[in-house]
Amino acid sequence: MTIRASSAPVPRVRRRPQWPVPAGLILLSLIPVIAGAARLTELTGGAVVTAQNARFFASPVPVVTHIVSVTIYSLLGAFQFLPALRGRRGWHRVAGRILAPAGLLAALSGLWMTLFYPLPPGDGPALFVLRLVFGSAMAASIVLGIAAIVRRDFVQHGAWMTRGYAIGVAAGTQALTGLPWILLVGPPDEPTRAVLLGAAWVLNVAVAEYVIRRRARRSVRAAVAGAVTPG
Numbered sequence: 728m729t730i731r732a733s734s735a736p737v738p739r740v741r742r743r744p745q746w747p748v749p750a751g752l753i754l755l756s757l758i759p760v761i762a763g764a765a766r767l768t769e770l771t772g773g774a775v776v777t778a779q780n781a782r783f784f785a786s787p788v789p790v791v792t793h794i795v796s797v798t799i800y801s802l803l804g805a806f807q808f809l810p811a812l813r814g815r816r817g818w819h820r821v822a823g824r825i826l827a828p829a830g831l832l833a834a835l836s837g838l839w840m841t842l843f844y845p846l847p848p849g850d851g852p853a854l855f856v857l858r859l860v861f862g863s864a865m866a867a868s869i870v871l872g873i874a875a876i877v878r879r880d881f882v883q884h885g886a887w888m889t890r891g892y893a894i895g896v897a898a899g900t901q902a903l904t905g906l907p908w909i910l911l912v913g914p915p916d917e918p919t920r921a922v923l924l925g926a927a928w929v930l931n932v933a934v935a936e937y938v939i940r941r942r943a944r945r946s947v948r949a950a951v952a953g954a955v956t957p958g
Contacts, residue, residue: 893931
């Protein structure tokens with residue numbers, strides 16, 4: 728009996744492009760990174776001391792620490808969302824050992840500045856509380872992510888590190904939530920500024936929770952598919 732090869736076309740698996748999410752996170756991160764670079768230039772270039780920057784000249788170490796750590800955390804962290812790299816255990820481990828301390832430094836230096844720097848013009852008690860809440864949440868998320876990986880709980884590790892990163896890159900989202908108001912209405916007052924900045928934190932955390940739940944559903948579907956596939 729002669730067996731003829733089937734001429735039916737083999738279905739091609741369509742792979743989703745991997746770069747849009749990391750590229751978007753890098754672009755979002757560039758907003759605070761550029762602002763931080765401008766601040767460092769100001770501190771090292773002998774700029775005129777004003778009411779807006781006097782606290783940084785009086786105590787530059789915390790702000791310099793914050794800028795450097797946030798830059799590393801936000802830009803390097805974006806590549807952790809690239810599936811091709813996430814699958815490489817060596818890359819993920821090495822990057823994680825840089826990201827965890829950088830993220831903690833960013834969160835703790837941000838909390839230090841909130842607690843010990845004088846409130847700048849335009850800030851108020853509401854924004855002070857928001858910075859404490861989300862800065863503490865970022866630090867706690869990273870610590871919980873580290874604790875999860877120590878006990879080999881990869882799912883919870885990914886979830887907590889995603890939450891911490893979402894809070895860490897909210898400065899870029901804050902520029903996006905605040906810019907339309909400034910262009911259409913003008914500089915916001917203290918309550919409005921707190922709402923606009925707080926909305927960016929909430930938005931980032933909501934997106935992080937969506938990503939975490941979507942990732943969990945994919946894992947469940949993959950597990951079910953593996954269980955029903957004949958061996």
